[in-house]
Amino acid sequence: MEQEKAQWTQYIASVLADLAQQRGIDPALLEQIPVVVQKPPKPELGDLAVPLFPFARVFRCPPQQIAEETARLLADKGGSVRSEGGYVNITIELGDSASKLFEQIFDRQERYGHTDALKGVRAMVEFSCPNTNKPLHLGHLRNDSLGFSVARILEANGAEVRRVNLINDRGIHICKSMLAYKTFGKGKTPESEGVKSDHFVGNYYVKFAQWAKTEPDAEKEAQRMLQDWERGDESTVALWKLMNRWTVEGIEETYRKTRIAFDDVYYESQTYSRGRDEVLKGLESNAFYRDEEGTVWVDLEHIGLDKKVLLRKDGTSLYLTQDIGTAILRHEQWPFDMMVYVVGNEQQYHFTVLFHVLSMLGYSWADRMYHLSYGMVNLPEGKMKSREGTVVDADDLIAELERMARQEIIDKGREDQVGNLDTTAEEIALGALNYYLLQTTAAKDMVFDPKKSIEFNGNTGPYLQYMGARLSSMIKKHSERFGETSGPVDMSLLTLQDERELIKITARFPGAVRQAGEDKNPSVIATYLYEMTRTFSRFYHDTPVLRAESPELMAARITLCKGVLQVLKNGCDLLGMPFLKSM
């Protein structure tokens, strides 16, 4: 399809050049205006559209007239060329390019749509980054979805990708759940209470908050515990290890559920001292300075920012210090060409500072770091607030989505046809969740409505999965009844509008993958897939495939369906949506 576009661009440019010559117009003027080929707003108008408005000035006549003359001069180039308004609209013969396109789809299969835009690029993607004092919530799920999907999309564009997690396992907030457990835990364990281990720890974090309301010394005691921890006090460290293990194990269970994984996991407790070393080096090179109290600062006023503390006067590290160390460590271990931090937009300032500080330390790769910032997830009832206990727990939410999916399967009486009911419900829930979280542009705050997400109508994950299932089922029936298609298929038989639309849209998939990669934006893929699936639904509803008028037409249509299925599978894969043959 790209070839046709290039071809027609050239035709039009040369026709315009001829026209200019006839009228004695300076060709140099013409060359300054590019010929733009775009998609007409409605399929009836054609396959390609070229606006001629910009040429009106050069030709000193109305764009409509230029369009008419251009269309007339292109009449012998094949296809159907019409002028409408100031546009030249072209309907092309799709047969040949469709044959090539589908040949390529079946040849490349799960690699169809992949590009080499980022070939040779090493990209590290950091996402998730939980604290070890509580389980994951809905906000983490958006983060995980985004991180996973962006990583897949970068891979699909040819990059070598390394997924990394950074676990925030130190600091005062960790000590709070530890202190509450030490005070109220009485040797209880997740096993003894029958509670998932990260929730078990999280409950003590909540307990601390309640306790601190009536016990003024609670905060002070937590501070003391942090000092004990930093000193390496044996029993404190032992408790810390035990409780961190509980949380991390619980969170890992959630990761298994949502099917995300990392190539490397960093722990803040292991990287923060490296940050301190790097800051001290920067002090030597005068990138930073120390005040009379001994606090180390960076002055960013020359770029319109504030002064920031990098090391406290007692020598302890801050979040920023730690991130400096982690970045340098990572680049040493795996020299990346691109670093993507998937972190909420409340930390925009932090990353602006981090990148500048790294650059002040002389790391040239600092300008290849990117903060993929995303907005908050709200509920239909309003904002999630931890103080008011309206935070949606990740495990609870997933369980609820699974329950709704399972109920729907039972209501439709499809228990016997789906194979494993639990697995199917789980995969529908995951498809619903990831699609819903990824269809909205990352930068925007969004409203997550669990009920809407799991609906099988409309712009949802289950809708896409359902179309995949029907498509699979039809293709299976086809091969059972007619065997595998072999020999040449005449794609030029596909002349219905829906068929032509499907051909063009499958051809657009690599472009969508490329754009999603450039923008680091999975919603490009979500929007694309929904448009394709909707077009397919209409086709499927209106057009018989297995009962087509002729064997040749059936072969062409089933080929079309197989191509659409492949694109749907590949697209779902980029969004972390399980593909289902039956549901």
Place this chain on the structure above:
RNA sequence: GCGUCCGUAGCUCAGUUGGAUAGAGCGCCGGACUUCGAAUCCGUAGGUCGCAGGUUCGAAUCCUGCCGGGCGUACCA
């Protein structure tokens, strides 16, 4: 206050390298299953693209100002 992001139909969202009467879904109302899975499909109604200027043949899209909202502006993360 300053910084930053956002503001498109009743609701949830696309569309922003400027291009044709601004698109979907949900919801409302009305249709379509003797046929490949109706968990589907089709149709009707619904919009001063926050407001005001500017640039342009042409602006939801670019520029300026204003209004409204989120987030930040910690020796928290």
